[in-house]
Amino acid sequence: MSNDKKRLLIVGGVAGGASCAARARRLSESAEIIIFERGPFVSFANCGLPYYVGDVITDEKKLLIANAGLFQERFNIDVRLENEVLSINRETSQVEVKNRQTGEVYQEYYDALVLAPGASPIRPHLPGIDLPGIFALRTIPDSRRIREWIDEHQVKKAVVVGGGFIGLEMTENLVHRGISVTLLEAQSQVMLPFDAEMTTPINNSLVSHGVILRLGDSVVGFESHSEGGIAVKTKSGEVHQADLVILGIGVRPESTLAKDAGLELGSKGGIKVDEKMQTSDPKIWAVGDVVEVQDFVTKEWLLIPLAGPANRQGRVAADVIFGRDSSFRGVQGTSVCGIFGLTVACTGVNEKSLQRLGWEYGKVYLHPGHHVGYYPNAKPIDIKLLFSPEDGRIFGAQAVGEVGVEKRIDVMAMALQNGATVFDLEEAELCYAPQFGAAKDPVNMAGMIAANALRGDAPLAHWQELNELDGLLLDVREVGEFEAGHVEGAKNIPLSVLRDRMSEIPSDQTILVYCQVGQRGYYATRALRLNGFDASNLSGGFKTYQAVKNSGD
Incomplete structure (x- = not known):
């Protein structure tokens, strides 16, 4: 344990700053540690705020992870709430601080300084943006103001601007409170x-729960509505009436303090740091939403505001300050969101990014049950896996479903972190009992499908490229399934009679096979290839075709 008399000042609490302070105390009993937090709370669960607005969490105290008193009693850390750091003097190693309650301005010196001011919600310069009833959600006071507005104005209609994590969570929670949402x-x-x-x-889930969904249409301004409330005007010319507007269009790093101090910023506007979380000044570190992070897969520098990485960055900064050899390995964007009973989760890089970078990649789609089909209430999971066609290294994964989604993405996230391949997923030994999974878990299945494609046993084709693919489109579902809906131009030969009817299939054409979700298509592809046909399986089957068609991709 260090006996260093170091004086550590930390600007900002919540995830990065608070974890840095607590870790620092565990490394040194003698260091003086001060957190400056300009707000009234030093450590709170901002990811829980939408659920507080929605009355899922009813006790505000549940959102408080640690208060100033706990930091003092448990860690001997001086937390100064409503104290804002105004400037940094790097030459004298001092910060200028304003007590927002008393107006006092004072100086504090540091041996090490950690910047963790976070990020602020983007509030675009649009006409009427400052009208009453337009809110962003980032802090506990924000959530209080929204709750009070809903109660005082008996809100019936709301417009949520932005379909990211906060936008979707706020949509669900407003609907939970009986509010109609656009x-x-x-x-x-x-x-x-x-x-x-x-x-x-x-x-589909949003629409089925009564949400009016408008994609590809941006807000151009707000006006006071003649009947009361707010008129939200969009680029398409639509006007949506609302009693409440929630802005969920992202956040911007609070990097002004660093910029004014002459610290180097990255191209995205966040503070530039190295793997030690050190800024361009050797006595100053930065962590959390204010910094630019390196994508673990692509090595690009990005802004990815996530609580998990912020906590790890805080620990790394504390380690380095107190002499430990520690480094931050980057961010792979592992995320999860719940929306009306659906769980959506992802890790790593998406296909859009791989295309933008010009990377070669393979992909598979599958729709397995979250546990074996013979056990009651098996729910499908839609999975997409992206990987290197050279060695099978995992690039990213996405999944959507009702149950078991985050479990599978967590496994793939750990595999990605360790540089694993689809062949490793194929061999992964995972928990199995009928109510939890299958002997071939969805993770195994994703690996097997990708591995079979890389080995050439069952090459894959993709619906997004259907217009460019030349050959016979073969639907191997049963006749009733085919008649209920199929791809135009497809020939139907059910798998159950395929071997008896192979003479109907031209041997001089590429055969593109599909079924409902991909499994029968795989069996048919293998049978055709073993009989000398050039066959490929359309990944994910007719279910993926419908998803691609509905997305306009």
């Missing part, structure tokens, strides 16, 4: 970390 998203899809076709179930 969700506006300027992009052509919700949940941008996902690829468009994977969001089709989310869209």
Whole structure:
């Protein structure tokens, strides 16, 4: 344990700053540690705020992870609430602080300084943006103001601007409170970390719960409505009346303090740090939403505001300050969100990013049950896996379903972190009992499908490329399934009679096979290839076709 008399000042609490302070105390009993937090709370669960607004969490105290008194009693850490750091003097190693309650301005010196001011909600410069009833959600006081507005104005209609994590969670929680919601998203899809076709179930769920969903339509301004409330005007010319507007269009790093001090910023506007979380000044570190992070897969520098990485960064900074050899390995964007009973989760890079970077990649779609089909209430999980066609290394994964989604993405996230391949997923030994999974878990199945494609046993084709693919489109589902809906131009030969009817299939054409979700298509592809046909399985079957078609991809 260090006996260093170091004086550590930390700007900001919540995830990064608070974890850095607590870790620092565990490494040194003699260091003086001060946290400056300009707000009234030093450590709170901001990911829980939508559920507090929605009355799922009814006790505000449940959101408080630790208060100033606990930091003092348990860790001997001086927390100064409503004290804002105004400037940094790097030459004298001092910060200027304003006590927001008394107005006093004072100086404090540091041996080491950690910047963790976080990020602030983006509030675009639009006409009427400052009208009463337009809110962003980032802090406990924000949630209080929204709750009070809902109660005082008996809100019946709300508009949520932005279809990311906060937008979707706020939509669900407002509906939970009996409020009619219109969700506006300027992009052509919700949940941008996902690829468009994977969001089709989310869209369907939103609409089925009465949400008015408008994609590809941006807000251009707000006006006071003649009947009361707010008129939200969009680029398409639509006007949506609302008693409440929630802005969920992202956050911007609070990097002004660092910029004014002459610290180097990255191209995205966040503070530039190295793997030790050190800034361009050797006595200053930065952690959390204010920093630019390196994508673990692509090595690009990005802004990815997530609580888990912020906590790890805080620990790394404390380790380095107190002499330990520690480094931050980057961020792979592992995320999960719940929306009306659906769980949506992802890790790593999406296909859009791989295309933008010009990377070669393979992909598979599958729709397995979350546990064996013979055990009651098996629910399908839609999974997309992206990987290197050279060695099978995992690039990313996305999944949507009702049950067991985050479990599978967590496994793939750990595999990705360790540089594993689809062949490793194929061999992964995972928990199995009928109510929890299958002997071939969905993770195994994803690995097997990808591995079979890489080995050439069952090559894959993809619906997004259907217009470019030349050959016979073969539907191997049963006749009733085919008649209920099929791809135009497909020939139907059910798998059950395929071997007896192979003479109907041209041997001089590429055969593109599909079934409902991919499994029968795989069996048919193998049978055809073993009989000399050039066959490929359309990944994910007719279910993926419908998702791709509905996404407009």
